[in-house]
Amino acid sequence: MTHIPIVIPSFNPDDRLITLIKQLHSSKNGSKQKIIIVNDGSSKKYDDIFEYIQKNFQVTILKHPINFGKGRAIKTAINYVFKGIPEAIGLITIDSDGQHSVTDMIKCTDTFLTKPKDLILGTRAFDHEVPLRSKFGNLVTAKFMQITTGIKISDTQTGLRVIPKMYFKALINMKGDRFEFEMNMILEAANYDINIVEVPIKTIYLNDNKSSHFRIIHDSLSIYGVFFKYIFGAISSFVVDILIFMFMIGVLNKLSVSAAIVIASIVSRVTSSVFNYYINRKIVFKNNNRLSLISYYTLVLTQMLLSTGLVIISNQYVTHVNITMLKVIIDAGLFFVSYQVQKHVVFKGPR
Template sequence: MSTEPPVRGQPRSDAGSLPEAPSGPVLVIPSLHPGEDFPEIVRRTRDLGLREVVVIDDGSGAAYAHIFAAIGAIDGCTVLTHSVNRGKGAALKTALRYCLSRPEVTGIVTADSDGQHLPQDIRRVAAELAEAERAELRAAVLGIRDFTLPDLPLRSRLGNKATTAVITALFGRVVRDTQTGLRAFSRGLFEELLALDGERFDYEMNVLIYLLQQRLPFRGVVISTVYHDRGNTVSHFRPVRDSMIVYRGIVVQAVRFALSSFTAAVVDLVTFTAVIDYAFGGTSALRGVAVATLTARLVSGLVNYEVNRHIVFASDHPRGISMLRYLLLALGIVAASAVGTSVLGTLLAGHVVWAKVIVDSALFVASYLVQKRWVFAPGRAGPKSLPRLRDHTPNS
């Protein structure tokens, strides 16, 4: 069990300090090895009117202690300290636990420590959260950067485009900035966010996926796109290693789906063999083959359904509805395979086997997406929903 990190710089209310609202959102800034200008960045954000600024020193070490001490001395700022580096996700969870223990905190706004998030954008995201909370207790807001600008670092542009394509394919919703660090969440989501897996950069992706899986219609606010240089060298994100961490959950689910399909194929073959051998004496007569085939498909289909429902997609969707949808999908795939193989086989000058391989490979991917987005899709988590995602043009 993890212990609560030390707290430095508890907010004070002595004469001369900034006025503090009785309740409201808190700005959360995880930090690792910040620059010397970090206290000034925090000081500027303290003027935004938020209840408090919570900075997490994620194991930066003694060399950076003076920076966090300067932040702790700012009125209305709190510093939470990890003795060792535990990752951005762990830092965000530490802040969530701290805020959850404070009943006056109505929500959090998260920002990065490198100055890429401008004070006016933080203010606007916080204002959007306050408006969203009037319609929904479980509200979320994302700051959306403009990735069409010509001077963006190449790794940021390509990384976001790739992840956007994957998210769109898997969940059927376009999220134009999947890796934004400027986000806001209402108090109603704190416990759910704390329960999610991930300790490093994967945590933020897990949060986004959770919002999509639960069909929580989060809002978007277009923000300024700021990088210190074309290589974005200030960032601690390691493109190869951290991208693997970010995509780990998606890849694991896809691998489980493939293994589930392989298991179902083995069950199908074993069942067919057993029925044709023991019930029909190994005959190749149409009646025996038909009965064996139908029995094998029924058994393997039930196995595949249960494995996908409980292990692959961990769905809580009502069994009756998901089973009916699964059956409709299975029938549709059989029909599409037959028609597609026939048509493509004709186009390939009679190479029916190759046509079947191509068609069934495409249907395998389609089956995964349909099962994820329809058959085993979770029901809407909350009793009400937020308005559609809205954009605001950044102030110039």
């Protein structure tokens, strides 16, 4: 247990942080684990709390000069453990506002000891007692993640996590400094052969969760940002693709239907793909690896062949639907597959 440090990111804490530290020190397991608090640029009026903890308990306090965000605080702690505590087999994060019990922390730690290479998430049940803001946000995010990535996690925003050592280096360099970092941690796990295990924990919300520093609009945009930008780029390219396809079908009306579809598909996809590649490389995934061009156009060719073939086949059996509409429906279905391939293969950053 001494080799699984406890990490507590903290910004403008109240007495609940002191209560948590007392509970950790009085618990059988928590008292044996090294405790690391990251003061993420809290205001000076909170210095008394950190000074009290420093004076009365054996803890390590790391301090940011300004508020960088929860994600950066966790990265700072991971880097500290990675370099300064080489015997650590992982670390556990727990929020400072009393929303996680020490009993549940120990429960997650015990699970980790049986699965030391897995990412353990302490997941809450969102019943009628949970504040609407938190319930709505968590459920929407969980469903959004499942639809767009296929990853099914019931509580994507839980702060109670046990992180395996083999994931440390990747997390230190991972994108995101605020709440989106916790989302990225889940999204990228499979790329580093990290399995995710959910451990049910008690749902605790104090004073309607008013102490939360989660900014609904700003942080939600950060969490969903990459996908939103991808949607914008894809829709723009999609419009270009469809318009050119319609134009070519009209120009090639003297050819057979199949030949017109093939030629129109090639011309429209090549034209729109140039625009789409630039948007995704420079704005969405921000990856300047020139080798991505080869991977991207391999994907474009594959997607074009699939789209063309499916449109031709569908046109033979669904004769009452316009060819352009068939293409719209089929390409919409290929949209999510293309996103996953681009994110995890074409524009994937270095491991």
